[in-house]
Amino acid sequence: MPRAPRAATVVVALAGAALVALAGAAARADRLDEAWRRGNEAYLRSDYAAAVAAYEEVERSGISSADLAYNLGDAYVRKGALGPAIWAFEKAAALDPGDEDARYNLAQARKLAARRATDRIEGEEREPFWIRAVTSLGASTETWLFVALYLGFFAALTWRLRARGDARPALTAGAAVLGAGALLAGVLLAGRVHLDRLPFGVLLPDAVAVKEGADVNYRTSFEAHAGLRVRVVDQDGDWARIRLGNGLEGWVRGQDLGRL
Amino acid sequence: MRRLVLALGCLVVVAARSAAAQTPPFVAALDRQAAAPGEPFVYEVTLTLGGDDPFDDFRAPDFKGLSVLSASRFPNRSMSVQMGGGATRVENRLSWRFELALAAGAKGPVTIGAAHVRVGGRTLASNAVTVHLGAAGAAPSPPPGQRGGKGLFPGGLFPPDIFGEEPSDNAVSSTPGAAFIRAVVDKPRVFVGEQATVTWYLYITEPQNNFQPLAQPRTDGFWSEDLPSTNPQGRLAFTDKVEGGRRYQVAVLAAKALFPLQAGKLTVTAMEAEVSQADFFGRPVRARRLKADPLTIEAVPLPREGQPPGFEPGNVGQFSCEVATDRAGVAIGDAVTVTVTVRGTGNVRNVHVPALPTLDGWKSYEPKTNVAVEPGTPVTGTKTVEWLIRPDRAGKTTIPALVLASFDPAARRYVETRTLPIELVVTGEPGAPTTVAGAGAGAPLAGGPVVDNVIGQAIRPIRVRGTPRRDLGAAFIHGAGFTATVVVPPLAFLGLVIGGRVRRRLGADTGRTRRRRLRSHAHRRLRAAEGHRALGRTADFYVEIDRVLREVLSERLGAPAAGLNLDELRTALAARGLQPPEIARVAAALEASDQARFAPGERASPTAMAAALGEAAELIDIIGGEA
Numbered sequence: 001m002p003r004a005p006r007a008a009t010v011v012v013a014l015a016g017a018a019l020v021a022l023a024g025a026a027a028r029a030d031r032l033d034e035a036w037r038r039g040n041e042a043y044l045r046s047d048y049a050a051a052v053a054a055y056e057e058v059e060r061s062g063i064s065s066a067d068l069a070y071n072l073g074d075a076y077v078r079k080g081a082l083g084p085a086i087w088a089f090e091k092a093a094a095l096d097p098g099d100e101d102a103r104y105n106l107a108q109a110r111k112l113a114a115r116r117a118t119d120r121i122e123g124e125e126r127e128p129f130w131i132r133a134v135t136s137l138g139a140s141t142e143t144w145l146f147v148a149l150y151l152g153f154f155a156a157l158t159w160r161l162r163a164r165g166d167a168r169p170a171l172t173a174g175a176a177v178l179g180a181g182a183l184l185a186g187v188l189l190a191g192r193v194h195l196d197r198l199p200f201g202v203l204l205p206d207a208v209a210v211k212e213g214a215d216v217n218y219r220t221s222f223e224a225h226a227g228l229r230v231r232v233v234d235q236d237g238d239w240a241r242i243r244l245g246n247g248l249e250g251w252v253r254g255q256d257l258g259r260l
Numbered sequence: 261m262r263r264l265v266l267a268l269g270c271l272v273v274v275a276a277r278s279a280a281a282q283t284p285p286f287v288a289a290l291d292r293q294a295a296a297p298g299e300p301f302v303y304e305v306t307l308t309l310g311g312d313d314p315f316d317d318f319r320a321p322d323f324k325g326l327s328v329l330s331a332s333r334f335p336n337r338s339m340s341v342q343m344g345g346g347a348t349r350v351e352n353r354l355s356w357r358f359e360l361a362l363a364a365g366a367k368g369p370v371t372i373g374a375a376h377v378r379v380g381g382r383t384l385a386s387n388a389v390t391v392h393l394g395a396a397g398a399a400p401s402p403p404p405g406q407r408g409g410k411g412l413f414p415g416g417l418f419p420p421d422i423f424g425e426e427p428s429d430n431a432v433s434s435t436p437g438a439a440f441i442r443a444v445v446d447k448p449r450v451f452v453g454e455q456a457t458v459t460w461y462l463y464i465t466e467p468q469n470n471f472q473p474l475a476q477p478r479t480d481g482f483w484s485e486d487l488p489s490t491n492p493q494g495r496l497a498f499t500d501k502v503e504g505g506r507r508y509q510v511a512v513l514a515a516k517a518l519f520p521l522q523a524g525k526l527t528v529t530a531m532e533a534e535v536s537q538a539d540f541f542g543r544p545v546r547a548r549r550l551k552a553d554p555l556t557i558e559a560v561p562l563p564r565e566g567q568p569p570g571f572e573p574g575n576v577g578q579f580s581c582e583v584a585t586d587r588a589g590v591a592i593g594d595a596v597t598v599t600v601t602v603r604g605t606g607n608v609r610n611v612h613v614p615a616l617p618t619l620d621g622w623k624s625y626e627p628k629t630n631v632a633v634e635p636g637t638p639v640t641g642t643k644t645v646e647w648l649i650r651p652d653r654a655g656k657t658t659i660p661a662l663v664l665a666s667f668d669p670a671a672r673r674y675v676e677t678r679t680l681p682i683e684l685v686v687t688g689e690p691g692a693p694t695t696v697a698g699a700g701a702g703a704p705l706a707g708g709p710v711v712d713n714v715i716g717q718a719i720r721p722i723r724v725r726g727t728p729r730r731d732l733g734a735a736f737i738h739g740a741g742f743t744a745t746v747v748v749p750p751l752a753f754l755g756l757v758i759g760g761r762v763r764r765r766l767g768a769d770t771g772r773t774r775r776r777r778l779r780s781h782a783h784r785r786l787r788a789a790e791g792h793r794a795l796g797r798t799a800d801f802y803v804e805i806d807r808v809l810r811e812v813l814s815e816r817l818g819a820p821a822a823g824l825n826l827d828e829l830r831t832a833l834a835a836r837g838l839q840p841p842e843i844a845r846v847a848a849a850l851e852a853s854d855q856a857r858f859a860p861g862e863r864a865s866p867t868a869m870a871a872a873l874g875e876a877a878e879l880i881d882i883i884g885g886e887a
Contacts, residue, residue, distance in 0.1 A: 140733030154749035
């Protein structure tokens with residue numbers, strides 16, 4: 001008759017699985033760090049194509065890093081790919097709005113791109129206030145701020161529950177302040193999530209024929225150039241529908257668009 | 261007499277048939293009736309034996325005038341068992357196979373004589389067969405007797421599915437059969453310069469091991485663009501298709517985008533290929549040449565009406581055109597790259613890109629052309645021409661709008677695409693260097709020329725950290741951990757609140773809770789009394805009974821019952837709503853308990869104690885009930 005596994009066996013098995021998972025994660029992190037170093041070394045010896053390849057290898061792993069996007073942007077600029085460079089710097093600035101270097105290099109890349117072509121969007125409207133508010137902080141900052149205020153709010157409520165009568169008013173006030181902060185941060189975070197559903201994108205090639213439909217056979221609606229920041233409002237297979245700042249829409253191939 | 265003659269006749273016929281039936285069939289056949297010199301064909305001779313008849317001394321025929329490419333050293337054996345009529349018949353089939361070819365210079369038919377074999381002491385001779393001189397690529401024909409699926413080769417030398425039911429002698433298998441190649445054109449009538457896509461499909465009904473292209477189609481009069489293969493890793497990818505009631509496996513062999521270069525009926529010649537199976541050793545056997553029908557595509561000349569001046573005949577398709585410069589301003593002596601890009605659908609390689617006009621005061625160099633084609637249906641791509649131009653004098657220059665005239669075959673009209681003019685500003689003096697880099701801090705050097713050290717705006721350098729700083733929050737917000745962070749705290753807080761309330765409620769001193777506690781306490785006392793009873797401690801048992809009854813009574817009365825005598829107790833209980841019979845039972849139990857503690861007598865018996873315990877339990881329920 002088969003014996004039921006003992007609790008100790010289960011615990012050992014679980015611990016083993018956790019160790020294997022941790023070892024796998026550590027190995028993966030080592031690989032990414034190695035690719036990152038390889039990219040830096042290639043950049044410093046002016047092998048920008050190799051640097052781009054190494055940075056893209058790190059990026060494909062799905063990690064979110066303003067440093068990575070910044071270095072990738074530098075390598076793209078040196079390689080002469082201004083559209084991808086603008087996309088990378090935009091990404092770095094979105095991840096860390098306080099990153100002065102990223103903002104500076106973004107401006108430089110835009111200046112260089114403007115020497116080739118400039119898209120002047122007639123009737124372009126300023127981004128709505130809520131988008132400016134949401135993007136005034138980085139996604140990471142917003143997340144951690146919300147988590148801290150939210151957990152603090154419930155900690156204060158719990159403490160108040162167990163506190164004596166004379167400590168309760170102070171704890172109630174603290175919980176109210178934390179709750180209001182958490183609410184505000186939550187609104188910003190909800191805006192961020194909503195924004196992620198209609199993300200921004202940057203046109204990558206030097207010139208892109210924006211079509212009236214999701215196929216190359218459609219008529220070209222207008223032409224746009226590298227670095228133009230657009231909203232991505234729809235997706236149809238390999239094609240993305242983009243919207244300019246003045247509301248004009250059209251379709252471009254997904255490969256011609258860098259998502260932010 | 262007549263009956264006797266008839267009977268003898270029947271006997272002779274039966275005997276003759278029996279003798280004929282006992283002669284094992286020994287038949288030779290070819291896989292085709294005609295072959296070209298050097299073209300391989302197969303000669304096979306088969307002996308069919310009933311049972312395990314011994315055979316030996318096989319002698320191949322004289323292959324005079326033929327080249328023997330391969331020969332069987334041993335016969336190929338197969339066995340069939342037929343059951344019916346209460347008997348089982350076993351048939352062994354032995355085949356000797358030779359791959360032959362007509363010698364070079366053969367001028368007429370060649371007859372292959374009889375092969376011989378000895379069976380049961382008798383020598384059998386096969387039939388002779390003749391191979392005719394034919395054109396190369398002739399497809400095999402089934403041996404006589406195979407047609408209709410009957411004869412001495414029930415299965416035939418080749419599976420009938422492979423080569424079709426009625427293969428023709430000219431052996432072109434593009435017509436529907438069991439294996440053929442079909443060429444399909446999407447548009448048989450196109451304008452000159454318009455794309456027509458031709459696809460060659462292989463149809464087979466039985467898996468083949470090898471496919472060998474023999475002749476590629478010629479596309480004279482077309483500009484041809486090979487379309488990328490959809491077959492994975494160079495292997496044919498088959499899909500099932502039913503056509504004419506027959507299930508085929510179909511694979512795309514090749515596809516080409518063809519752009520007619522001239523008007524008229526243009527021919528795409530046949531594609532030829534060979535399919536074969538592999539024998540045990542992997543050698544190709546049962547090879548079969550297949551040939552598609554040639555195709556004709558009619559190219560219609562472009563309409564004269566509406567043709568813009570300067571139209572180039574290669575500009576057929578849907579194109580856009582743009583001009584860009586790598587800078588808007590330039591110093592004298594520096595160069596500007598002007599890029600003219602034509603992109604769109606059509607034969608991009610053949611598109612004529614508008615030329616950059618001569619600019620006054622500028623020198624231009626030989627342009628550089630790049631073409632990037634994306635083959636497909638339709639073919640799309642980009643053609644870029646880069647001019648390097650250098651100004652000779654300062655001032656403003658405008659690159660005028662360039663015009664690309666093209667014919668759109670879909671809309672059947674001519675289209676003109678015009679680029680925007682570009683203005684270039686030239687600054688500086690002729691021959692004066694504009695920048696001198698690498699001269700230090702830019703301060704004038706004593707006694708030397710003034711160095712104008714222009715430090716351009718560059719990008720800030722990369723970050724060389726050991727590991728990139730990771731923005732975990734950006735990923736955390738989309739993970740399950742964030743959901744848990746949001747959901748768990750309010751649930752935990754709610755649990756704490758509810759738990760506290762439940763605890764308070766359970767701890768409150770209400771009548772119900774008091775009764776619940778008392779009942780629980782009384783049960784503990786009864787269990788203790790049960791323990792005393794089991795150990796024979798009579799006094800302790802009755803003390804416990806008395807105590808539990810008085811505790812329950814105290815609860816019922818709302819005052820201690822210990823100080824009350826029985827009469828007072830009866831009165832108090834009656835005031836509390838207890839019925840007289842129940843009051844009498846309570847009084848009797850207390851009295852009996854008192855007596856038993858001091859004078860146990862017969863109350864010390866286990867039976868009496870059990871009865872007292874039961875009575876106490878019942879009374880507790882009665883007294884403890886709602887008042």
